[in-house]
Amino acid sequence: MSVINIALLGMGTVGTGVVKILTNNAHNISQKVGIPVVIKKILVRNLTKARTVTTEAELVTNMEEILNDPDISIVVEIMGGEIPSKDYMLAALKAGKHVVTANKDVVSKYGRELFEAAEASQVDFLFEASVGGGIPIIRPLKQCLAANQITEIMGIVNGTTNYMLTKMSNEKLDYADVLAEAQAKGYAESDPTADVGGFDAARKIAILASIAFGVRITLDDVSIEGITNISIQDIEYAKELGFIIKLLAIAKQNEQGINVRVHPALLPASHPLASVNDVYNAIFVKGDAVGETMFYGRGAGELPTASAVVADIIDVARDIRHHVSSRILCTCFDQKPIYPVNKIESPYYIRLLVEDKPGVLAAIAGAFGAQQVSLHSVIQKRKVEGSTELVLITYRVSDENIRLAMSTLLGMSVVSKLGSVIRVEAEQIS
Ligand SMILES: NC(=O)C1=CN([C@@H]2O[C@H](COP(=O)(O)OP(=O)(O)OC[C@H]3O[C@@H](n4cnc5c(N)ncnc54)[C@H](OP(=O)(O)O)[C@@H]3O)[C@@H](O)[C@H]2O)C=CC1
Ligand SMILES: N[C@@H](CC=O)C(=O)O
Numbered sequence: 001m002s003v004i005n006i007a008l009l010g011m012g013t014v015g016t017g018v019v020k021i022l023t024n025n026a027h028n029i030s031q032k033v034g035i036p037v038v039i040k041k042i043l044v045r046n047l048t049k050a051r052t053v054t055t056e057a058e059l060v061t062n063m064e065e066i067l068n069d070p071d072i073s074i075v076v077e078i079m080g081g082e083i084p085s086k087d088y089m090l091a092a093l094k095a096g097k098h099v100v101t102a103n104k105d106v107v108s109k110y111g112r113e114l115f116e117a118a119e120a121s122q123v124d125f126l127f128e129a130s131v132g133g134g135i136p137i138i139r140p141l142k143q144c145l146a147a148n149q150i151t152e153i154m155g156i157v158n159g160t161t162n163y164m165l166t167k168m169s170n171e172k173l174d175y176a177d178v179l180a181e182a183q184a185k186g187y188a189e190s191d192p193t194a195d196v197g198g199f200d201a202a203r204k205i206a207i208l209a210s211i212a213f214g215v216r217i218t219l220d221d222v223s224i225e226g227i228t229n230i231s232i233q234d235i236e237y238a239k240e241l242g243f244i245i246k247l248l249a250i251a252k253q254n255e256q257g258i259n260v261r262v263h264p265a266l267l268p269a270s271h272p273l274a275s276v277n278d279v280y281n282a283i284f285v286k287g288d289a290v291g292e293t294m295f296y297g298r299g300a301g302e303l304p305t306a307s308a309v310v311a312d313i314i315d316v317a318r319d320i321r322h323h324v325s326s327r328i329l330c331t332c333f334d335q336k337p338i339y340p341v342n343k344i345e346s347p348y349y350i351r352l353l354v355e356d357k358p359g360v361l362a363a364i365a366g367a368f369g370a371q372q373v374s375l376h377s378v379i380q381k382r383k384v385e386g387s388t389e390l391v392l393i394t395y396r397v398s399d400e401n402i403r404l405a406m407s408t409l410l411g412m413s414v415v416s417k418l419g420s421v422i423r424v425e426a427e428q429i430s
């Protein structure tokens with residue numbers, strides 16, 4: 001074997017980055033593998049579309065041309081979406097080809113099926129780019145931290161929403177404008193509701209939790225809330241109170257089971273995740289032996305994501321050279337109960353509009369008190385349409401109790417509007 005031939009499925013944002021890296025760093029990569037890695041074919045939808053990078057690879061529109069090519073030993077899926085990506089990956093694995101993917105939708109939903117197919121064919125199935133873009137996180141969890149019992153993962157795992165929240169916070173830009181910017185930069189999914197709705201982050205934390213806890217966690221096990229209801233007003237009030245709003249992905253394991261959730265949260269400005277800005281992601285992993293570790297870097301974008309994809313290609317290429325494969329496949333061996341989010345206690349930030357008259361504050365405090373919700377701080381903000389805006393931070397309370405308190409408040413004639421209810425992740429408020 002004098003070269004390793006690969007095929008790309010897709011030549012969009014990530015595919016373009018993969019072509020660039022494999023071209024610009026060809027010598028370096030060839031030295032690391034031992035022989036050159038060459039892109040032989042690229043599957044696209046549209047052969048006549050203008051491309052921003054030139055390649056000697058043949059552009060094709062029929063997957064059979066890749067599946068039936070015996071020279072191609074690695075298939076790199078960077079098309080996105082579930083269908084036909086999953087079927088193409090399965091077909092490639094069954095044809096004895098190694099597969100590298102950046103597709104969290106497919107890995108989080110069909111991981112088991114794909115791992116089984118890889119094992120049956122004794123080939124590799126690698127997916128480093130599916131979580132955290134260019135940040136090494138899958139390999140560290142599966143290999144470098146393998147000695148540990150992981151108890152907690154917490155982080156910012158969606159570049160689009162972190163970019164949006166940063167721009168809204170620092171430049172007071174409008175939600176729709178910053179979303180359009182993130183799309184133009186190639187950070188967002190083809191359907192950006194996956195980003196802003198929290199589903200992309202949920203798929204990523206499901207993948208991380210599955211690997212970390214040795215359990216198959218699916219999207220149905222994740223409690224999901226996105227950033228669609230976060231306003232500049234909330235970002236500003238949070239800042240005044242010493243907090244920064246971030247979209248967090250959290251997975252925790254304790255005696256009661258596993259809790260996996262994605263939601264916006266107020267973080268104290270001094271928290272390490274509060275200063276993770278723009279498209280950057282950061283992931284904390286706590287292990288019983290290693291203690292706390294943190295992984296940080298660009299979570300989306302052409303070259304950072306392609307960096308992780310190409311690293312997987314190099315890993316597989318080395319395996320091919322050394323006649324080894326399927327070294328670390330599925331690590332989800334156990335069944336453990338899921339601990340529901342409504343039992344998780346935390347402080348809450350609440351913004352509401354109330355009538356401007358004596359006794360209202362006492363009535364509201366009473367409604368909270370009836371559901372065992374104690375108030376840490378109450379600030380009276382601006383006047384809006386004749387009502388007064390109240391911003392409250394509660395002490396630690398369960399999701400269940402906060403919901404009950406909210407429904408009582410909404411039934412009170414003095415409450416004209418409920419603005420926002422956002423969790424606060426702060427150890428110091430207990
Ligand atoms: N963008 C990012 O920052 C990151 C993306 N990812 C993941 O990487 C994957 C790719 O993302 P991205 O590069 O942004 O996506 P793009 O939409 O930019 O590119 C998709 C590519 O796939 C091709 N394609 C799509 N559907 C088909 C099909 N049915 N048959 C043949 N070709 C098809 C398109 O062809 P054509 O060019 O002809 O239209 C295009 O070249 C996704 O799974 C995404 O979630 C992961 C981490 C970060
Ligand atoms: N849309 C995703 C892309 C990378 O996974 C994000 O913004 O993080």
Ligand code: NA
Nearest residue numbers: 128131133135
């Ligand atoms: Na990664």
